[in-house]
Amino acid sequence: MADGTMTGRRPMRHAGRVATHVVLIIGAIVMVGPFVWQLLTSLKAFSETTRVPPTFLPDRWEWSNYLQVFDLLPLGDMFRNTVLMTAGRTLAQLAFCSLAAYAFARLRFRGNNLLFGLFLSVLMVPSQLFLIPQYVIVQDLGWVNTLPGLIVPGMFSAFGTFLLRQFFLALPRDMEEAARLDGANPLQVFWHVALPLARPGLLALTILTALWSWNDFMYPLVVTTDPAKMPLSAGLGTLQGEHFTDYSILMAGSALATAPMVVAFILLQRHFIQGIAFTGSKG
Structure with a gap:
């Protein structure tokens, strides 16, 4: 049976x-x-991109479309701006978010939970509402068409603080207590004990922030008007005209802009999945 x-x-x-x-x-x-x-x-000619019904494979493979992107845009400058903007935002968020997250997770002070709740309330505000105030501040500082104007507003993240706080809450306290008994102050405990143990969380935040910064479109489009000062996302937006858009050129530029992030995600996907999975292990 x-x-x-x-x-x-x-x-x-x-x-x-x-x-x-x-x-x-x-x-x-x-x-x-x-x-x-x-x-x-x-890789299609423009006439094929607007054909009805659409064709799946190109009739003739137009590799020259990629060369035309370099003729129409200062792609080298845009790529450099994107890399510097992404690196600056990512490194700054790792520093500021890890310090704030450790304070909320481990340091006991009056109003800790209330302050953290107010901090998280920023996530409920649509990012578009910050565009005009951020532009006014950047303009007053003289940072329009500059790298600081692109980097500084993206150096802080309520989500990054929440993400790392979850990691610090899930870490065992034994090693931190042992370090305190040896005479370490809170900053030393954070730097030598908690931060190395939170490496998966830091890596997850690095990937998320890098992807967000690389793909950020609306804000860079507002604070940059010179194509040589734009990142790739905003620069590609200039290829779309009001009455005419060459979709083959636009897709060629988009493919060039997407390739670095796709490669980075493929190489780091195991760490990314582990980090996100570990984040939800403790609330």
Whole structure:
């Protein structure tokens, strides 16, 4: 009887695994499909990009579209601006968010939870509401069309503080207490004990901040008007005209701008998944 039950369960388990893999394959196609379409469109002539019904493969592979992107845009300057903006924002958020998160997680002071709740309330405000005040401040400081104007407003993050606070809360206190018994002050405990243990969280915040900074479009478009001072996201926006847009050139530029982040995510996806999974281990 037991053997018959086990035999009956095996086809059910096999069918469940097949169904799971079918769903995952469909999800992968849905996720990868836009990138494939982007690459194929970047290699088409303009007449093919507006053809109805659309064609999947190009009639002729137009590799020259990528060269035209460099002719239309100062792509080297934009790439440099994007790298510097992303690096500056990421390093600053790692510093400020880790310090604030450790204070909220480990230091006991009056109003800790209330202050943290007010801090998180920033997440409920749409980022678009900050555009005009940020622009006014940047303009008054003379930072329009400058790297500081791109970097400084992105140096702080309520989400990054929340993310790292979850990591610090999940860390065991034994090593920190041992360090205090050895005479370490709170800053030394943070630097030598807590921060190394929070490496997965720091890596997760690094990836999230880098992706957000690399793809940030609206704010850089507002505070930069010189193409040589724009990051890639804002620069590519200038390829879209009011009455005419060459989609093959636009997709070629988008593919060049996307490639570095895709490669970085592929190389670091294991750390990214581990970091996000560990974040939810303790509230």
